[in-house]
Amino acid sequence: MSKTGGQLLADGLVRNGIEDLFMIPGIQLDWAVDALRQRSGDISLYVPRHEQSTTYMADGYYRASGRVGVAMVVPGPGALNAGAGLATAYAANSRVLFLTAQIHSQGVGKGYGLLHEIKDQPGYLAGLSKWSRHVGGPEEIAAAVDQAFDRLHTGRPRPVALEIPHDYLSASVNDAPPAAAAGQPGAGAPAAIDEAALARAAALLDGARLPVIYVGGGIFHSDACPALQALAERIGAPVVMSDNGRGALSDRHPLAMSSLAGRAVFGHADVVLVVGSRFIDSLTPTASWPAQPELRYIYINIDEADLSAPRKPDVALAADAAVALPMLAERLKPRRAMAEADALRVKDWARRQIDVVMPQSAYVDALRAAMPDDAIFVNELTQVGYLARVAFPVYGPRTYIGPGYQGTLGYGFPTALGAAVAAGGRRVVSITGDGGFGWNLQELATAQRYGLPVTLVVFNDGHYGNVRAIQKREFGAEVAVELANPDFGLLARAFGVAFEKVDTPQALGGAVQASMSAAGPVMIEVGIGVVPSPWHLLRLQPMKGASGPAAPADPLAGVYS
Structure with missing residues (x-):
């Protein structure tokens, strides 16, 4: 019995336990997408509005659940668009399988100008994953998928990538058990403990x-x-x-x-x-x-x-x-x-320093008080979010998601959508600034289409607030930081998403608490002005140039000397 390469790919995903996949279809993926249609009882497809969101969602899916997140896009611009999410998954040590098509196998590396061709897609994938493989023929697809999952579960968790020329996805091959696949060696498990x-x-x-x-x-x-x-x-x-x-x-x-x-x-x-x-x-x-x-x-x-x-x-x-x-x-x-x-x-010593940073600390407290212990909080690169890194209490594993060392502005909302798919009905609260939200505001459509239980909180100051604050501190002036925002209420309602606007921590807490019983997505806008910098409180050692009120006296002075 023969199967197409696309069917072998879909079979391999099911064989390795994949139940959800984040993807955007396109001509080089047609045979894979149709094969997934045939396996619709086994794999649910989530289609966001931008290829960037496929990898962000896969990353959020893994970080909320510990299960492998899978993203799939067309080659060239599709793979490039997905790069920001893949880089974030790499920085956050997430088990993400990235699947991308490739141009026709006879054109790879030839520079013919085929649709979606880029000069060195294999090199691009290698730079954003711990292991990648260019599939060399349709008969290799089944084994390559199994090899990718082996690499995902071996050594340090990080993304792996497979690229498959589209003519291999449409080709028919014998449906035989996967053979052992040759490829780059993966990161092995550590030797026996010394x-x-x-x-x-x-x-x-x-x-x-x-x-x-x-x-x-x-x-x-x-x-x-x-x-x-x-x-x-x-x-x-x-x-x-x-x-x-x-x-x-x-x-x-x-x-x-x-x-x-x-x-x-x-x-x-x-x-x-x-x-x-x-x-x-x-x-x-x-x-x-x-x-x-x-x-x-x-x-x-x-x-x-x-x-x-x-x-x-x-x-x-x-x-x-x-x-x-x-x-x-x-x-x-x-x-x-x-x-x-x-x-x-010691904990009280830290808390007293946090309480001085107002109004951010009040907003963080209101968010925490409004959320159940097991709700998932997705933090962003925004003035309230920076303080939340040390001020938001976290009560269990996989209930707090941050940007990792990539610091990718705008990652939060699409990542929260993937977390919501994985979370089994638990509410996900995603905070962002108006600047970062502009990266992926179109994903309100995705949240609404799939009825995802995400509460999106947008802190709106009309600027790239952190960049503005740094410019004012370093140079005494600002440039290129003012934003032209839409009416967020009209935007939310245009997508059919419930909306509320608030301007105090108490009102935010009430709105977030009410959203916990909503059936689908809820958007909350918070009007906020210029706020004090929290940077002097972040990390074990304060960032050079970050200043704030002097810390209280050493809480352990004379105790452990």
């Missing part, structure tokens, strides 16, 4: 006056959060969570710390255990906290590249956190390194 290194790490932690755990987004990919909590509680070590690590430990836990609170505990730490984090400053190629003679570092990361310079580990373990953390915990002596009263004092 027992001697584990022993050295345990000795350092047991001998520490104040051990501190710093955790990044890598903690989520193997569901290692319970192991993290068990280790932290065994020795009473505070857990400082990076932006990507928010939710690894519930913020209700006394030992859970934001990066702002982390400044206080890092200032007194003598041993730091870094788990699943790059631990790199976002603007300079230096470690997130400077090396100090008395400070020792232990690193656990599945990617050996994140154990190397400019980091200076005393002990480095290339390992999956879910495997390494329990093995390390059982070697540690139970104790309470940080008293609960001290931990709560």
Whole structure:
């Protein structure tokens, strides 16, 4: 029995457990799309209004659920349009399968000017994925799909990409079991854990006056959060969570710390255990906290590249956190390194600094109070969103989504749509500024078409607010930051989306709370003016040039000296 290459592709997705796919059809994908139509009982198709949104949605889908997100577009401009979302998925370590067609196999690399041809699409895909493959014939499609999923689940989570010439999708081949496929080697799993290194790490932690755990987004990919909590509680070590690590430990836990609170505990730490984090400053190629003679570092990361310079580990373990953390915990002596009263004092120290940044802190508090614990919050690059990185309490894994190191303006709303598809009916709250919303405002159509439970909050100041603030601070003047916005109420109603406009934190809280029982999308506009900068509170070390009120006195002074 023969099948088309498109049918083999669809079969491979179903065989590997894919239930949802984000795509925009086009002529080079016709045979694949028809094959997916034939498998409509197995795979649901979500078609946004811009190719950029396919990869953003796939990224949000993975980050909300831990299940592979799949995006598919035409070659050339389709693949290029999807690049921003793919780059964000790469930065956020998301398991995303990116499928793109290619021009006719006989024209690849020839420069004939075929429809959607670009000079080096394979090179482009290689730069935005941890592994990519150009399928060399229709008989390779089934095996290539299986190989892609193997790469997705091996080593560090990151996107993988497949490109298939469109004539291979329409060709008929024998429907045989997939053969072992040759291709680029994937990132292998770490070798067996070094027992001697584990022993050295345990000795350092047991001998520490104040051990501190710093955790990044890598903690989520193997569901290692319970192991993290068990280790932290065994020795009473505070857990400082990076932006990507928010939710690894519930913020209700006394030992859970934001990066702002982390400044206080890092200032007194003598041993730091870094788990699943790059631990790199976002603007300079230096470690997130400077090396100090008395400070020792232990690193656990599945990617050996994140154990190397400019980091200076005393002990480095290339390992999956879910495997390494329990093995390390059982070697540690139970104790309470940080008293609960001290931990709560640090958290209060951080909170007092947040409360000064008004009105952003009031808006963040209103959002949190209006949302159930398990609702998903998608943060954006907006003035309220920056403060939310340290001010928004997170109570569970995969309920907070940020932009990762790409810092891709406008990513939030389409990412929230993908998260909503994966979330099983839970509400997703997406905040954005009027500037970032302009990137993907057309996706109101997608939210409405599929009845997605997304509450979109647009903070409208009529400007690229953060750029404006930096220009005023650095140069005393502003340029190219004013926006010409639509009437957001008319825009929402044009797409059939429920809308409300508010201008106070209290009103926002009421509108968000009411949206929790809505059947589909809701848009809320918040009028906001010039607000104070929150940048002096972000990250373990404040950004150079960022200034604000002086921090309160060291909450641990004299306690851990």
